[in-house]
Amino acid sequence: MNGTLNDQSSIYLQIAKMLEDSILRGIYQEGEQVPSTNELARQYSINPATAAKGINLLVDEGVLYKKRGIGMFVAEGAVALVQQKRRAAFYQQYVTALAKEAKSLGLGEEELTGMIRRAYSEAQ
């Protein structure tokens, strides 16, 4: 096993991820306004500069865009963009970890794929 970086990620990354989650769940829909830096700061008791860093990350990625003097909005195509980004990380983050754990528990490939099939059919 190589040294793995534990995901005790920085607060601004958590803010970005939380906004992405909300976009995927339709809490903030494309074209709609997201909470301001100050609203996020108050809500999560974090410094506004940290909240701004999280928002700016998503602006740089094209998930959010800024309307000057009004606020931050969800870009058209944001859902697809977030899905695409998360898919790229999915294999590394979940699948390889799953396979590694299965191996260390002595589970065979058949058993593992069977479990995945069952979990997939049960997932909503």
Add this chain to the structure above:
Amino acid sequence: MEQMALKAVGLNKSFGTKEVLKNLDLTIEPGRIYGLIGRNGAGKTTLLALLTAQLAADGGQITCGGEPVWENPAALSQLCFSREFSGAPNSVAAGLKVKDYFRIASIYYKNWDDAYAHRLAQRFGLEENKRINKLSKGMLSMVTIVVALASRAPITLLDEPVAGLDVVARELFYKLLLEDYAETGRTFVVSTHIIEEAAAVFEEVIILDEGHILEKAPTEELVAQFHLISGREDEVDAAAAGLTVLSTERMGRHKAVTVRCGENELAQAVRGRDVDVTALNLQKVFVALCGHGEVQDG
């Protein structure tokens, strides 16, 4: 509101033979929330009192917007230092009612916002007709917080504002602080021993250790430099060779070391090693930096 920096250069202060601050330099930039952390006796309260001219320095200079602070009403009007009550039952403030204490503050601070003070008192559930010497420790903290926020001073220093507050009141304090900061962009310096829950509130953190500034950096940038490498002793030793090791914990063949290095350097060090790497939080970083080898049980 004019925004100015508060600056200390070559600050020295001793009490008797004890040197409390040693040739200390510090710049508080406008429009930020700073956290001031340090162990008991590190000199936090002395530093805050010196910065606001409530105490005379033995050497060095303190300026606000370029003007010396000492005996300078114009510079002092920019500053508020809301300190803990001494607890002395015979102090001047002790016999006063809370509302009278606020009235005195309203004369002292030229930007005092009376309506805001009453609103804050109400949100804390503070009875303004009570006498100061009848208040609990938590309620005394609330009084100092109300004075600090309602002073509306461009640069506001709070000395352990959350000491004695229960967790609900502490959360309320952080919320009120951030609300006011969002509205006014004032500068705050907040000293605290309750590090972890306040870490996210601070844009920058100042670590005071044995009378000098050990670190002053954006909180997240500082924290990101520290990592815990753990695993079997030989693997950990191999990974940590050549890195700056701040502390070590051992349990049988298991070993964990706290290191300080950049992300690339870390990735290089642990490549091919069977070790786990964990991020540290601000509290752990503080212990690693200021623990001086004490209390390092795994």
